[in-house]
Amino acid sequence: METIKDLRLAVLIDADNVPYSNIKEMLEEIAKYGTPTFKRIYADWTKPTVSGWKGVLLESAITPVQQYSYTSGKNATDSAMIIEAMDILYSGRVDGFCIVSSDSDFTRLAIRLREAGMKVFGIGEKKTPVPFISACDKFIYIEILKADAAPLKKSEKPEPKKSRSRKKPKPEAPDVVPVKTEIEPIEKVDTDLVKLIEDSINDLADEEGWTFLGDLGNLILKRQPDFDPRNYGFKKLVPLIKNLNRFEIDERNTGKNNIILVYVRNRKMG
DSSP, X not given: OOOOTXXXXXXXXXXXXXXXXXXXXXXXXXXXXXXXXXXXXXXXXXXXXXXXXXXXXXXXXXXXXXXXXXXXXXXXXXXXXHHHHHHHHHHTOOSEEEEEOOOGGGHHHHHHHHHTTOEEEEEEOTTOOHHHHHHSXXXXXXXXXXXXXXXXXXXXXXXXXXXXXXXXXXXXXXXXXXXXXXXXXXXXXXXXXXXXXXXXXXXXXXXTSOEEHHHHHHHHHHHOTTOOGGGGTOSSHHHHXXXXXXXXEEEEEOSSXXXXXXXXXXXXXX
């Protein structure tokens, strides 16, 4: 999948809606997509609920922005982030934004930034509402950053338990596709994922059915912004596709600096 490493990014963090424990992994993930030009975090720092962030701000060079809660029950932090995002947008000093939050209140902001030609990346927990995820160019779950930092060990893989009950287990919907993963997955590989890949290949395929892997990854991401092979326990797209056993892979040597281009097509079943 395409990664653009020279983007100037404004990183805006909602301290009320994301945990501080994985800030290092978050910043390392953001660095894959560009250079953080602004790094700001918003909260009412008089509240004890955000005290955990204070210890990691200096070492991560993140600028804290104080926003008092003027009324009980109202989140003034959201308004402060939105106002500053628009100020940064009109400054013309960035190419994109990274909004770190699990709050759907930033959905309209993400849409507006993309309308202005900005790349918008989102980082949040698995509980993040779908509208905010869909409003981003790409959305990364914090949980996969934890899983990526702690790969599965053979000894840690749970052994299947023998069922003592004669009752048949309830079928899962959609059907789960069994695969061996590289890291701890946060989602199950199911028939919906297989169909997404198959349909994307069909839409891009040449006369022989082959699709360039980079184009495939980009189209999948446009259709499902929270798609990431790490969600399903794989560090890259190729191992995920290989494990599904529903696709053919052709690695073509270009003859230039050992550059290999990967192509994929749907396997003829039956």
